[in-house]
Amino acid sequence: MTCALHLPDGATVSDFAADVYDVWASGEISCSVQRIDSTGTASQMGSTPGTGVVATPGWTTLADDSIVDPVIDNLQYAYSASCTLESSSLWLAKVSVGYVGAP
Numbered sequence: 001m002t003c004a005l006h007l008p009d010g011a012t013v014s015d016f017a018a019d020v021y022d023v024w025a026s027g028e029i030s031c032s033v034q035r036i037d038s039t040g041t042a043s044q045m046g047s048t049p050g051t052g053v054v055a056t057p058g059w060t061t062l063a064d065d066s067i068v069d070p071v072i073d074n075l076q077y078a079y080s081a082s083c084t085l086e087s088s089s090l091w092l093a094k095v096s097v098g099y100v101g102a103p
Contacts, residue, residue: 001092002082005033009074011102015065016046018083019093022057027087031062031095035069035077042080045069059093072099 007013018031032047048062072079081095 001085002080003095005079005081005097007072007074007079007097007099008102009072011072011099013045013067013070013072013097013099015063015067015098016048016081016096017061017063017098018048018081018095019059019061020083021059021091021093023089023091024057024087027085027090029062029083029085029090029092031081031083031092033064033067033079033081033097035079037077043069045079072102 016033020029022029028050030048030050033045034042035045036042046064046067048064083092085092
């Protein structure tokens with residue numbers, strides 16, 4: 001699953017998180033935030049550790065605060081978040097991006 005992110009120009013991304021649910025702990029979930037340049041080349045700004053195939057079933061929050069190239073430049077890049085769900089027993093509830101320094 002991938003979605004576009006609309007973040008304020010000049011903001012500094014501080015962290016991102018994904019709220020996920022694993023029904024039977026039979027698959028793995030991992031999420032990331034990318035920036036994409038005008039050629040379509042994506043570079044990863046941050047990624048969460050995966051839940052693990054033998055994760056405890058239920059709700060969990062995957063998070064990362066070690067962001068690479070954190071300053072938003074909407075003139076040069078587009079931004080997206082994506083989560084890989086390796087099984088139909090996995091759900092993604094939301095992705096949130098924390099930032100500072102912009103209105």
